[in-house]
Amino acid sequence: MPEPQNPANNEPRDELPPDDEAPGENPEVSGLFVQKPESVTATKGKDITLVAKVDSSSLTRKPAMKWLKGKWLDLVSKAGKHLQFKESYDRNTKIYTYEMSIIKVVDGDAGGYRCEVTSKDKCDSCTFEVSVQGGHRTLGGFDSISKTLTAYAGEDAGELDFIHLSKGKKPEEPKEEVDVWEILKAAKPCDYEKIAFQYGITDLRGMLKMLKKMKGETKKSDVFLSKLDPAYSVDHGKRIQLTVEVADPNATIQWLKNGQEIKPSAKYVFENVGNKRTLTINKCNLSDDAAYECVVGEEKSSTEVFVKEPPVTITKLLDDVHTVEGEKVVFEVEVSEEGASVKWMKDGDELNRETAGSKYRFKKDGKKHILIINEATREDIGTYYVFTSGGESKAELEVEEKELEVLQSIADLTLKAAEQAVFKCEVSDEKVTGKWFKDGVEVEASDRIKISHIGRTHKLTIDDVKPSDAGDYTFVPDGYALSLSAKLNFLEIKIDYIPRQDPPKIHLDASGSGNKNVITVVAGNKLRFDVEVTGEPAPTVCWSKGEQVRTAAGDSHHSPLPRSIPRQVLSLLGRVRVETRKTLSSFVIDGAERADEGLYTISVNNPAGEDKAEIFVRIVDVPNPPENVKCTSVGEDSATVTWEPPSFDGGVPIKGYLMERKKTGSARWTKLNFDVYEATTYEAKKMIEGVLYEMRVFAVNGIGISQPSVSSKPFMPIAPTGEPTHLLVDDVTDTTCALKWRPPEKIGAGGIDGYIIEYCKEGTNEEPVAKNQYRVKGLPVGEKMLFRVVAVNVAGRSPPATLSQAVTIREIMENPKIRVPRRLRTKLITLVGEKVNLVIPFQGKPRPVVTWFKDDVLLEDKSVGIRTSEVDTILFIRSAERTHSGKYTLSVQIENVSDSADIHIQVVEKPGPPINVVVTDVWGFNAALEWKPPKDDGNCEIIGYTIQKSDKKTEEWFTIYEHNRRPSCTVSDLVMGNEYSFRVFSENICGLSEVPGISKNTAVITKTDLLFKSPPFQEKDMSSSPKFTAPLLDRSVIAGYTVAISCAVRGNPKPKIIWMKNNMTIEGDPKFLMQNNQGVLTLNIRKPSLFDGGRYSCKAVNEFGEDSVECKLEVRGMPGVLKLWQSE
Secondary structure: OOOOOOOOHHHHHHHOOOOOOOOOOOOOEOOOOOOOOOOOOEEOOOOOOEEEEEEEEOOOOOOOEEEEOOOEEEEHHOOOOOEEEEEEEEOOOEEEEEEEOOOOOOOOOOEEEEEEEEEEEEEEEEEEEEEEEEEOOOOOHHHHHHHHHHHOOOOOOOOOOOOOOOOOOOOOOOOOOOEEEHHHOOOOOOOOOOHHHOOOOOOHHHHHHHHHHHHHHHOOOEEEEEEOOOOEEOOOOOOOEEEEOOOOOOOOOEEEOOOOOOOOOOOEEEEEEEEEEEEEEEOOOOHHEEEEEEEEEOOOEEEEEEEEEOOOOEEEOOOOEEEEOOOOOEEEEEEEOOOOEEEEOOOOOEEHHHHHHEEEEEEEEEEEEEEEOOOOOHHHEEEEEEEEEEEEEEEEEEEOOOOOOOEOOOOOEEOOOOOOOEEEEEEEEOOOOEEEEOOOOOOOOOOOOEEEEEEEEEEEEOOOOOHHHHHEEEHHHHHHHHOOEEEEEOOOOOOOOOOOOOEEEEEEOOEEEEEEEEEEEOOOOOOOEEEEEEEEOOEEEEEEOOOOOEOOOOOOOOOOOOOOOOOOOOOOOOOEEEEEEOOOEEEEEEEOOHHHEEEEEEEEOOOEEEEEEEEEEEOOOOOOOHHHEEEEEEOOOOEEEEOOOOOOOOOOOOEEEEEEEEEEEOOEEOOOOOOOEOOOEEEEEEOOOOOOOOEEEEEEOOOEOOOOOOOOEEEOOOOOOOOOOEEEEEEEEOOOOOEEEEEEOOOOOOOOOOOEEEEEOOOEEOOOOOOEEEEOOOOOOOOEEEEEEEEOOOOEEEOEEEEOOOOOOOOEEEEEEEEEOOOHHEEEEEEEEEEEEEEEEEEOOOOOOEEEEEEOOOOOOOEEEEOOOOEEEEEOOOOOOHHHOEEEEEEEEEEEEEEEEEEEEEEOOOOOEEEEEEEEEOOOEEEEEEEEEEOOOOOOOOOEEEEEEEEOOOOOOOEEEEEOOOOOEEEOOOOOOOOEEEEEEEEEEOOOOOOOEEOOEEEOOOOOOOOOOOOOOOOOOOEEEEEEEEEOOOOEEOOOOOOOEEEEEEOOOOEEEEEEEOOOOOOOOEEEEEEOOOOOOEEOOOOOOHHHHHHEEEEEEEOOOOEEEEEEEEEEOOOHHHHHHHOO
């Protein structure tokens, strides 16, 4: 047994556990209370009500509320007249209200209370105090105990302070004295800290030492010779024994845990050895950390058991992490115990679910504990710690800025006046913003200068470039030490104008055959087709598609371009527009669509002439999805899927298809091929038989992959069954053939829908046959036919099972034959009233004629039913009568050939009684009986008789003989002087007769003359001197409790008894009661006092001598009485 340890003497456990701590893992702590119970001061005898409110809006289930007193006592189990509990719920506010009412408060209600609310993985608790006015016990006249308190306080006078209730306060006026030590001795260990705080004891360690000394000097209890220690300590998983010693070895004790009775079990073992009572707790865990009590009558012995949990060590340490901003960070640690609690900290600050918010996530997986940081930032840099009860680990987290990649840098530009300057760059992060600078000065947006940020592209556009726009341009991303620079050079050209005229000419770069130029553009992309136009003066440019005409000025007809604005860019508003400069005309389509495809014409003219060119714009796109995807056939683990090509190929030939499948009900699609598949029929393999699947198909051309097709209808891979087995011909007639077979050995998940029977001449049965046999009808007589059977299910037809040779359609003559069951080959014996059901098979072709006979006469009895089928006949009798006994003959006949069988039925019942039972002779102690067999033998042989006798005095019947086969017997061993009657039962295979045959006369056994000579009587001398056979025993009793001392004596004549105390005769004292019961001597002492102790003796005297015995009686005083007596 572990050595008991008192918390007061154990340095690491100077302070007792707080009331609001409980062993085991705590769920996530969260603020669930809307209103918490408040500490109150109650008046003794009055009622108080404590209210708590809980918000359940964030809970998934109803919360559970516990009201506790002290550390462990569950008050709900004590509900009654004194404690009442109430619960209500408001559906609008989703608030639960819990009330605890204490009716007529008493002193014992004072103390610390706690209420706990839990719901799944969330919990909350709060503590409060209940004080009772006038509830403390005063000293009154016990001055001697106060002196004892002062004497004991001498050695620790420097540590204990009983004058000032708290430091810094002046002494108050003297109040009624309170004995703190008496309160502490009567209190539970879990209340020590609260009492010390209430009475201003600041040195808890010194108080515990003093309390231990005082408890060691306390007088022993009247009930307990030795009590439990104040506290015990045990390691987790070990065994502990709590032992008390009681004064009465026959006393009944009760063990309590947190106020609840403990029942014996494999965990809790009770032992009673003499005066010792032991409670053994096996395999202690945190739930055994509780307060225990041993109760004998009204007295209790209390203790507290502390279970020391083994330290949880770290088996796998944390690893340092180096990452970049935005990445997920995972810290993982592994501990020695599954389900253990750990504490996470960052740079000394604790991380938990309340403070972490959505940034941190905590996970438990067995022995693994994981801390997850969703998106790391520079603020997360630091040292992370994890602590357990037996170790710690730390790791460093370093977060670097995410490097920014330049996908496209800006380039230098050299432009003329009125041209457009575009600086464009592309970076890797589309969220990055930035600023543009010109010669170190930030560029501000205006009508002429535009700054745009689309996705990862940053663009600076300057329209109508001027000489002042020349300079160094720089783009600086925000938050990164990076800059992109380029230079804008302004080219100024001076031209001396010499008027001349040149005919207009169109210069096309696109290659084409004949006069037709083709431009291919992908749908959704931007088309910008620049056409160089020359001619002097500047020609007018006109673009047209069919009847639609677009000019540089935006008109819908040909109009000359004014010479005054040759460099101005004119465009149409919208997706399709024309942009014209001096020698360049651009046809622009933003986001090309299929409708934009067609033949476009550009024409230019000036006074010197005109020119014209045609351009065919071809729009290509990804194809439409394939159509009509369906499953055409299935196999055991495969399925064949077909589809139709897309209605539109996107203007580019279809290269092939990509297939995906998924299980019905799942959202996850699985790719079936990575290289394009050119055909429109595909066999999907490696599927699970009996599982529903869906398929979809993508079309692929040179532009890309189409949208997925509509999913196919669900289909299930199912293999056809194997071929039917053991096919054979069961019967053949002139026009029919009956076949039999067994199911296939391999059926699969699709089961069997039925069977199809085919024969080689023509036709099949239209509907599948569910049974394993079938008769094909309407066959030609004399023909030889071949038959085969096919199993059918969802997957189709199985391989056929065929007969090895042809069957000739002609009825085969078969002689009739009766097959009598084995049990009917002998006589069938049955009881009256029972059912008779005989099934007798026969054979023969064609169907034979069946006839029944009874005793060679045609059976016409309506109480006997007969049913006949093609293969058997049934004879049944609902309630058998004795008249149904006899020989039944079954005859089957085909033309002149017949067969018959005899069946014997015997219907029996119990016999009647024997008749003429007579006592024929009586001699000595014997009697002779005779009788005749019963008139009714029950339709079967009498197998014996049972004989019983009865005398006239008792009239009780006793069996003499059983299974006596003769109709007579001799009865022996009869008692002289008695008169006997006899009865006889007859017996057959059904049992004894219901009524016996009683003898008509009786047998009287007469007495004979006998003479008894008694021997002469000699009186024996029984005189003897007194001698004690049981001595007096020493006794130790408690004052005030009646006691009896006993002994036993023998002697003849009866001796005189003398009781003495301390050699003085006890006479005439009503306190003593002396009794003598058959030599057992008892002295009763009523409510002995301390003065009644001493040596008691008992003397027995007669004329032949004397004898005496003595014992010692010790009377122990009660503790309270002894204390008063000592004080006096």
